[in-house]
Amino acid sequence: MEGLSLLLVEDDEVFAHVIGRALRQRGLVVQHAASLGDATALLDGQDFALAVLDLNLGGHSSLPLIPVLKEQCPGIRLLVLTGYASIATAVDAIKLGADNYLAKPADADEILAALSKAQAAHLDDAAVQEPMSVRRLEWEHIQKVLKENDGNISETARQLKMHRRTLQRKLQKRPVQR
Numbered sequence: 001m002e003g004l005s006l007l008l009v010e011d012d013e014v015f016a017h018v019i020g021r022a023l024r025q026r027g028l029v030v031q032h033a034a035s036l037g038d039a040t041a042l043l044d045g046q047d048f049a050l051a052v053l054d055l056n057l058g059g060h061s062s063l064p065l066i067p068v069l070k071e072q073c074p075g076i077r078l079l080v081l082t083g084y085a086s087i088a089t090a091v092d093a094i095k096l097g098a099d100n101y102l103a104k105p106a107d108a109d110e111i112l113a114a115l116s117k118a119q120a121a122h123l124d125d126a127a128v129q130e131p132m133s134v135r136r137l138e139w140e141h142i143q144k145v146l147k148e149n150d151g152n153i154s155e156t157a158r159q160l161k162m163h164r165r166t167l168q169r170k171l172q173k174r175p176v177q178r
Contacts, residue, residue: 003027003028003029004028004029004049004050005028005029005030005031005046005047005048005049005050006023006028006029006030006031006048006049006050006051006052007031007033007039007042007043007046007048007050007051007052007069008020008023008030008031008032008033008051008052009032009033009034009035009036009038009039009051009052009053009054009057009062009065010032010033010034010052010054010057010081011034011035011054011056011057011058012054013034016032016034019052019107019108019111020032022107022108023108023111023112025108026108026112028050031046031048034057035057035058036057036060036062036064036065039062039065040065040068043068043069043072043073046073047072047073048069048073048076049073049075049076049077050076050077050078050079050115051069051073051076051077051078051079052078052079052081052111052115053065053066053078053079053080053081053098054081054082055080055081055082055084055089055093056082056083056084062080063080063089063092063093063096066078066080066093066096066097066098067096067097069097070097077099077115077116078097078098078099078100079098079099079100079101079102079111079114079115080093080098080100080101080102081102081103081104081106081111082101082102082103082104083103083104086139086140086143087140087143087144088140088143088144088146088147089101089143099115100114100115102114138170139170141160142156142160142167142170142171145159145160146171153167153168153171
């Protein structure tokens with residue numbers, strides 16, 4: 001992967017600096033964008049081979065950027081990175097054209113492994129073999145119902161037979177690990 005250009009779309013400046021430096025040390029040419037607007041501006045005249053997108057950019061989803069990147073940079077390998085991983089968002093990202101999906105925290109080696117084709121299949125197999133905890137299954141179910149209701153918390157709470165405030169508290173917490 002040495003010498004390849006990588007677009008890093010991340011709104012956390014400290015994380016972007018650390019990961020960007022680590023990826024540069026591994027031979028990649030890294031350009032950083034802190035927002036969707038910055039990312040689309042960097043696409044003018046650039047042909048990126050790799051991209052790492054933070055799913056949540058200042059309260060906005062980076063998913064709409066995936067088709068734009070795929071159109072502007074044919075053959076790009078794209079990784080969605082998030083601190084709030086769920087099956088629903090992973091499915092959305094893959095449907096839009098992402099090559100892989102990785103939960104934070106992740107280091108440069110994990111990011112590069114997820115971007116490589118050979119490692120992506122291996123990571124998917126490892127995820128399938130590891131059963132989810134009951135708390136993680138609850139989180140996934142809440143995310144699925146919330147998505148079906150287009151983010152409407154009140155309607156989601158009604159369908160889950162849960163108090164709205166309880167649902168809001170659950171959504172504010174980071175998802176439990178598998």
